[in-house]
Amino acid sequence: MKISIGCDHIVTEIKNEMVKYLKGKGHEVFDEGTFDNERTHYPIYGRKVGLRVSSKEADFGIVICGTGVGISNAASKVPGIRLSLVRDVLTAKTAREKLDANVLGLGGRITGTGLMQNITDEFLAAQYEKTEENEKLIERINNLKKENEEIKKEEFFDEFIKKWDLGYYHD
Numbered sequence: 092m093k094i095s096i097g098c099d100h101i102v103t104e105i106k107n108e109m110v111k112y113l114k115g116k117g118h119e120v121f122d123e124g125t126f127d128n129e130r131t132h133y134p135i136y137g138r139k140v141g142l143r144v145s146s147k148e149a150d151f152g153i154v155i156c157g158t159g160v161g162i163s164n165a166a167s168k169v170p171g172i173r174l175s176l177v178r179d180v181l182t183a184k185t186a187r188e189k190l191d192a193n194v195l196g197l198g199g200r201i202t203g204t205g206l207m208q209n210i211t212d213e214f215l216a217a218q219y220e221k222t223e224e225n226e227k228l229i230e231r232i233n234n235l236k237k238e239n240e241e242i243k244k245e246e247f248f249d250e251f252i253k254k255w256d257l258g259y260y261h262d
Contacts, residue, residue: 092215095143097123097136098155099162102199105207106155112208118215121149134165141169144193151215152194155207163196173229178202183210187217189225190232 094113098106103125113120123139125131133156140152152172156162159176167174175186176196186192195214197207219225228251254260 092151093119093121093149094151094153094215095121095123095140095149096153096155097140097162097166098125098199099133099136099157100125100128100131101157102155103128105199105204108204109153109155109207109211113211116212133162137162137165137167138169140194141166141172141174145169145171150193153197153211154194155197155199157198157200159196159198159201163194166194166196173232177210177214179206180209180213183214184217187214188220191219191221191225191229 096106096110096113106122110120110122121143123136123143125136137154140149140154143149144152152166152174154162154166154174159178163174163176166172172194173190173192174194174196175182175190175192176198177183177186178198178201183195186195192214195211197210199207202210231251
């Protein structure tokens, strides 16, 4: 698998450990940086990962900053990116299976390296479950990035809210 990975200066060592781990598992890794601990701007590296994934040069992306929030926000702005900020294995699996997530967001100061490796393994191993429901939901989510009149309507997600109220979803 081809994986793009990027981070901010706060978690460079963790990113380097993840690069080593992924290569050890036989993955081709695009290390987008940063490469030292000099203060930098995380959106640069989130965007690099997002662009590599959206262009299909990489199958998946991983972004890491202190909490995972900032760099995940940046990467998620790239059209075609479906990012999930994850702190546990089940969420990683669900993000892939239900939402076809293609970028994994991690918080290096929140989640330990061993757990990050487990989360990554689960994320990469999980397969998207293509269903009409999942496809429709992903299409709606993707449409949030487009400026159009439909997303301005209050009832944009009403179909899914109604199904929730009727008990179709079981969490």
